[in-house]
Amino acid sequence: MKKWMIAAGTLGLLVSAGCANNESGENGAGGNEESSSGSSEENTEESQEDPENGSEETTDANKNDGQTEPGEAPPETSEEGDLKNPSAIDALINREYHLPADYEPENLVIPDVAFPFEGDLQKKYMREEAAAQLESMFAEAEEEEIELSAVSGYRSYDRQASIFAANAEEDGEEEANKYSARAGESEHQSGLAMDVSASSVGYSLTTELGDTEEGKWLEENAHEYGFVVRYPEDKTEITGYQYEPWHVRYVGEDLAEKLHENDLVMEEYYRENK
Numbered sequence: 001m002k003k004w005m006i007a008a009g010t011l012g013l014l015v016s017a018g019c020a021n022n023e024s025g026e027n028g029a030g031g032n033e034e035s036s037s038g039s040s041e042e043n044t045e046e047s048q049e050d051p052e053n054g055s056e057e058t059t060d061a062n063k064n065d066g067q068t069e070p071g072e073a074p075p076e077t078s079e080e081g082d083l084k085n086p087s088a089i090d091a092l093i094n095r096e097y098h099l100p101a102d103y104e105p106e107n108l109v110i111p112d113v114a115f116p117f118e119g120d121l122q123k124k125y126m127r128e129e130a131a132a133q134l135e136s137m138f139a140e141a142e143e144e145e146i147e148l149s150a151v152s153g154y155r156s157y158d159r160q161a162s163i164f165a166a167n168a169e170e171d172g173e174e175e176a177n178k179y180s181a182r183a184g185e186s187e188h189q190s191g192l193a194m195d196v197s198a199s200s201v202g203y204s205l206t207t208e209l210g211d212t213e214e215g216k217w218l219e220e221n222a223h224e225y226g227f228v229v230r231y232p233e234d235k236t237e238i239t240g241y242q243y244e245p246w247h248v249r250y251v252g253e254d255l256a257e258k259l260h261e262n263d264l265v266m267e268e269y270y271r272e273n274k
């Protein structure tokens with residue numbers, strides 16, 4: 001598997017979001033069934049103010065310059081950076097905002113879409129809501145004669161940890177950091193992310209996908225199904241991740257639409273507004 005070193009020289013800290021599939025020994029799906037207790041305390045459903053209606057100025061939320069949209073406050077975390085509401089569909093997950101080690105999404109299912117391999121593998125799974133939307137998106141693509149293929153979805157905390165450990169052993173921790181995410185910092189643990197590729201690039205996770213008609217279709221249409229291409233080429237310094245035209249993240253239709261319309265990534269949307 002390729003490792004993404006392209007931008008390492010110029011951009012220093014950029015790493016890939018841990019999509020790298022250099023995992024050996026696939027094993028069965030789902031992982032262990034730990035009942036995650038108490039994860040659903042109180043959904044902090046912020047009332048969504050109508051962004052079109054610019055007349056009502058809210059106090060501190062609008063202080064940031066240069067933003068066209070009022071964003072949400074960043075999600076609440078523990079001191080260690082673990083998200084307090086890790087199951088939120090719109091959860092911000094990155095090196096700063098982590099999924100807790102014991103977080104396992106509920107309702108993981110295998111979406112009925114094309115995969116370039118057989119078997120009941122953990123990486124085929126997604127959360128049910130995201131899986132249904134992925135199916136709709138792939139179906140519409142097919143209608144337009146765009147053949148997409150799902151390559152890698154859910155990945156448990158433990159699996160991510162062992163992948164990172166294996167990579168670190170092989171290349172050293174510093175190198176591994178450039179292309180592999182640490183456990184808790186990968187969106188794949190949420191069950192809301194899927195790496196998507198196409199036969200035209202040999203089903204690989206390559207930036208070349210962005211130049212194919214499949215990659216372009218994805219970029220233009222994913223938001224209609226509640227997905228965002230999470231690490232765009234022109235936002236690498238904001239996301240801290242290299243360009244990944246293959247990695248789509250389900251955030252729900254409303255947020256996906258907002259991000260797409262305003263050309264924002266989640267880090268910008270959840271900008272610090274303390």
Ligand SMILES: [Zn+2]
Nearest residue numbers: 019194195247
């Ligand atoms: Zn990915």
